[in-house]
Amino acid sequence: MIAFLRGPVLRRTDEVVVIEAGGVGYEVHLPAVVARALPSPRQDDHPQVELYISFHATANQPKPLLIGFLHEIEQEFFERFITVDGLGPTKAMKAIVHPIHVIADAIERKDVQFLRRLPGIGERTGEKIVATLHGKMGKYALLREMPVRPEPSVEDFKEEVLDVLTAQLGHRQVEARRMVDEALRRRPEIASAEELFQEVYRVEKGADVVAR
Numbered sequence: 001m002i003a004f005l006r007g008p009v010l011r012r013t014d015e016v017v018v019i020e021a022g023g024v025g026y027e028v029h030l031p032a033v034v035a036r037a038l039p040s041p042r043q044d045d046h047p048q049v050e051l052y053i054s055f056h057a058t059a060n061q062p063k064p065l066l067i068g069f070l071h072e073i074e075q076e077f078f079e080r081f082i083t084v085d086g087l088g089p090t091k092a093m094k095a096i097v098h099p100i101h102v103i104a105d106a107i108e109r110k111d112v113q114f115l116r117r118l119p120g121i122g123e124r125t126g127e128k129i130v131a132t133l134h135g136k137m138g139k140y141a142l143l144r145e146m147p148v149r150p151e152p153s154v155e156d157f158k159e160e161v162l163d164v165l166t167a168q169l170g171h172r173q174v175e176a177r178r179m180v181d182e183a184l185r186r187r188p189e190i191a192s193a194e195e196l197f198q199e200v201y202r203v204e205k206g207a208d209v210v211a212r
Helices: 032-037 072-081 089-095 100-108 122-133 154-168 173-186 193-211
Strands: 004-012 016-021 024-029 048-056 065-069
Touching: 004 024, 016 048, 048 072, 065 072, 065 089, 072 089, 072 100, 072 122, 100 122, 154 173, 154 193, 173 193
Parallel strands: 024 065
Antiparallel strands: 004 016, 004 048, 016 024, 048 065
16 A cells, blocks of 8 residues: 655646656646645656555556645545545545645534535535534644745755855856856756756856867
8 A cells, every 4th residue: 555655747737646656657646735736847847746645446446546645634634534425535535625624624613515615515415524524623623724845946046056156166256147147048947056057067068178
């Protein structure tokens, strides 16, 4: 049983990512609230992600269904959510369009009107959710939306590379800034200091070879 996956995103649609782990590509389905929080891949870029996995396979559906979450507490909530009669993994996944603390709070307040508006739920299933889970959601209702670690801004890693070029490699400030700006013009999709330095160094090394 797979509980955790870490690796680069090979392919992504709105609700599905394919993650490479151990040389194998795993198709992982995402609730909408998780999909919104994942970093968007850039062209020719395969961002690393870490997902907690809820694994499902039955005799009627032998192909495993992997559902991914950014936090273990989200996976734990989901495992409780699907204990409701008639709320299978696929239906439950599509219903999680809000952070789990919002849904858990609605369950604790017996707010069937809120629950029935979740995709695929309806009045009857909303009542079942409250009947099954009311009194068990306090832990999740007290959570607040988990912060997503922001991606570094271009200015942040640009300054980092400028420091290396001037303080460690001896380039003048004006020259270093020109090198960095040209690298970013060539490859505007650069997303880290490492990538930026490699692009600067690649061109400068090539120019040095030509000069010789």
